[in-house]
Amino acid sequence: MDDETIKLIKQALPAYKGRQIDVTLNLLNDNNTVPFIARYRKEMTGNLDEVEIREIQDEAKRISKLQQRKQEVLKLITEEEKLTPALANSIQAATQMQQVEDLYLPYKQKRRTKATIAKDAGLYPFAQWVLQYHSDSVTSQAVNYINEKVPDTDSVLAGVHEILAEAIGERAEFREWIRHYTQQNGDLTSKLKRNAADKDENQVYAIYYDFQSALKQLSPYQTLAMNRGEKEGVLNVKINVADDAILNYLNFQLIGRHQGPAVATVTDAYQDAYKRFIAPAIERELRHQLTETAQDHAIQVFGDNLYHLLMQAPLKNHTVMGFDPAYRTGCKLAIMDGNGKYLAKQVIYPHKPAPEKKRAAAMPAFIKLLNDYQVDMIAIGNGTASRESEQFVADAISQVDRDVRYTIVNEAGASVYSASAVARAEFPDFNVEERSAISIGRRLQDPLAELVKIDPKSVGVGQYQHDVPEKHLDQQLDRVVETAVNQVGVDLNRASIELLTHISGLSEQTAANVVAYREENGSFQSRPELKKVPRLGPKAYEQSVGFLRIINGKNILDNTDIHPESYAVTKQVLANLGLQLADVGTPAVATALKNVDPKILSQKLDVGEATLQDILSSLQRPGRDRRDEMPAPILRTDVLKISDLKPGMKLQGTVRNVVDFGVFVDIGVKQDGLVHISHLSNHFVRNPATIASVGDIVTVWVLEVDEQRHRIQLTMVAPND
Missing domain, CATH: 2.40.50.140 (Nucleic acid-binding proteins)
Structure with missing residues (x-):
């Protein structure tokens, strides 16, 4: 990345210090992941978080793409031998892709137009003459340009009109001013298309049958809704702006105080240029811009919702029953122990149209399962027959002589998981519905671990997700999952391949290798043992190891957020506090920290203050799960209708x-x-x-x-x- 590109990135991101941008780009170029940089390189970046690092990363990509396009345009115009120093400077100074395209437009190879035909007929000099605003009659001068291609004055004047209109329509400064004016003063309107009411039987778009909003006040969801209505043939959508101010601007720029016969010719040309070339192009650009902004917003909303869904509090150390409701095919039940391990499954038929005999047998069978496995939590899917099943469960637990509660779980995507290769590999002898019951139960136990097995687009927390570019949506959702998984960390000895794949530095292959090694050699006893995993090299180890926890391993620090590269300084911290490894996680750490100034201690040990703060936090709470601070699910014992x-x-x-x-x-x-x-x-x-x-x-x-x-x-x- 050259100096000019980095300079433009810094200009585009004034909220960041130049050093922060330099360091972050260097770290990214050195194949460090965003979660690793955010967690373990805080001193270097100045405490940038994942969102800020990705903003720098995205801006670097945008500017690099812009710079590449600038060089392409400069090369193309040079090949036409039309590049001037002023034009080159304007292109180099552009900060947006649209500015570059506006400047390139007059030189862009295009299909044969009326203007190019007129130029071929030798009328370009006459068009230049018109713009000099001579006192001579335009018509009388036109006689001098008659030839076999333009046999009369009307043909000459029509050709000149085309040359002038096209040239005016391609002036970059005109387009920029008119685009900005339209953005600030234009309205977006939508109307019900003639004879289209039958296409909207449920009146989904009724609010947009006669709708008007200023462009700068338009909400993203309104843009996407109107786009969809237009695509389905229900709505006519259009940008409207008062033309007078725009035409006055063009008059001032092109004619000003000039007088004479040429004024009328130029006036006709700029009015036609605006109507035929500029206005339609600006409308397309602004509609595209509105759509992109709305799509980006929808993707961001989806990402935010997904993050909070993944970060829901887990329900740990409870025996849970997953309850997948249904009518005709019966309710599928699956029981998992406190660690999510599958224990038992069964199908009951508590609802019509099941025969009376099966319905009568459902309640005692259900209560027997609750008692046999000491189930204390029931997760009911919110699909078909959910509320009837809720009533059934409430009636059942009222007959159990101990504390059993239930909650309704959003089962969106459970069927997608159940039919997936992941589910088939995990439970090859189960049918789809039985796997779904397991997924519903595990979502209550550990939402993050279960939901990462599902395509994020299937979890039911989006807005207009089918109206946004799938590639961009997937990219954002992958980032969200990566952030959530690494912020929480995973138990190295229990994590699935799907969960490990999202850990910083690990690929699907290395994640599979970790699980294969674990199955062959037994539980990992220490983090350094990861180095023995095939194809997990030094860089992958460095990037991943801090996010992988070992519970009850040889070294208690392996169950913390502390990276092994900081183990030596951690031991120095403990020594300065008069503590030993055995004291980690005990009240002794908090007691010792009462009289410690982290800033002084960081200077004494020559360690960054941010890193030291993270070390001190981890020493107090090894194995900390930040999701425990999130609100727990509402557990119920009765039904509300x-x-x-x-x-x-x-x-x-x-x-x-x-x-x-x-x-x-x-x-x-x-x-x-x-x-x-x-x-x-x-x-x-x-x-x-x-x-x-x-x-x-x-x-x-x-x-x-x-x-x-x-x-x-x-x-x-x-x-x-």
């Missing part, structure tokens, strides 16, 4: 999805309730994600219930507020 809901009722619920217009909350009935953005707070909210995240436990009040349409309106603003 939509008919039980009354306006003003206060409830607790779990946030299932966050979208631009509000938040969907599971309050324990079949349908999630919507807290509209206007009811999230008693002050103005621009972005619902600033108020709630997926997995949050929130207090809500019922506003309105429409049983017929199965819609529940909620508010997070207390009635007395």
Whole structure:
């Protein structure tokens, strides 16, 4: 990466210090992963987190692509022998790809146009003459340019008009000004297409049948909704802007105070240039820009929701039953121990249309399973027959003489996992529904470990996900999964191949090799043992080892976030505190730290203060799982029906999805309730994600219930507020 490119990156990211950008780019170029840099190179980057590092990474890619295009354009214009020093400087000074394309437009090879035909007919000098605004009659001068290709004055004037209109339409400075003016002053309107009402039987797009919004005030979800309606042939969508100001600008730039016969010719040319060339191009560009911005926003919303879904608190050390509801085919049950190990499975038929005999047998069989395996948590999938199954479970646990609770689990994507190669390899002798019950139960036990086995697009927390570029969405979701997995860390002796694949530095092959080594040689006893795994080289070891935990291994530090490269300084820290390795994780560490100034200690031991702070935190809480700080799932013993809901009722619920217009909350009935953005707070909210995240436990009040349409309106603003 050359100096000019790095200079442009720094100009584009003024919030970062130049040194931070230099160091981050060097670390990335040296094949260090984003999670590794964020966790273990804090002193070098100035404490940049994953989001900030990726911003630098993405900007570097954008600028590199821009610089490459600049060189291509300069080369192409040079080959035409039309590159001037001023044009070269303008291209080099461009900071956006659109500026480069605007400057290149007049020199771009294009199909034969009316303007090029007129130039071939020898009319270009006459067009230049017109722009000199001579006092002579344009028509009288046109006679001098008549030839076999343009046999009369009308043909000459028409050709000159085309030359002028095309030249005006390709002026970069005109396009830039008009683009900016339209952005600031234009509206996007949509109308119901003539005879298209039957294409929208459910009136999905009714709000956009007669819609208008300023471009700069348009919400991303509105853009995507109108795009979809337009694609389906329901809507006509258009950008409108007052032409007068634009035409006045062109008049000032091209004519100014000039007078004479040529003024009318130039006026006709710039008006036609705007109508035929500039306005349609600007509309296409702005529609594309609006769409890209909306898509990026939708991808970001999906990513944020996925992150919070993955970071939900695990339910550890509980024997859990996964309950996959169904009517005709029966409810599939699967029991896992506190470590997620499969114990038993069964199918029961508690619902119609199952025969009476099977329904009667379902309850005692279910209670027997609960007692035989001492199940204390039940995870019920939220699909078909979910609420009937919830009633069945509530009735059953009321007959059990110990504390058993249940919760509704979002089963989105469970069927995708159940039919996948991963599931078939894990449970080859099970049918799809039985694997689904295991997945539902494990989602409650460890959401992260289970959900990484599923395509992130299938987990049901997106917004307009089918209207965004799949490649960009996949890239963002992969980043989110990588961030979540590495922030949490994994148990090296229990992690699946799918989970290990997302660990910094590991590929699918090296993750498979880790599991194969573990199965052949038994549990890892220390982190350095990883070096024995085939094809896991020094770089992969360096990048991954800090995120891999060994519980009850030979070295307690292997169950912390401390990287082995810092073990030596960690022992010095303990010695300075008067402690030993055996004291790690005991109250003795917290007691010893009361009289310690980290800044002074970091200077004494010649270690970065950020690294020292991480070491001290890990010494106090080895094996810490940051998800334990997240809200735990709501566990229930009784059933709430939509008919039980009354306006003003206060409830607790779990946030299932966050979208631009509000938040969907599971309050324990079949349908999630919507807290509209206007009811999230008693002050103005621009972005619902600033108020709630997926997995949050929130207090809500019922506003309105429409049983017929199965819609529940909620508010997070207390009635007395």
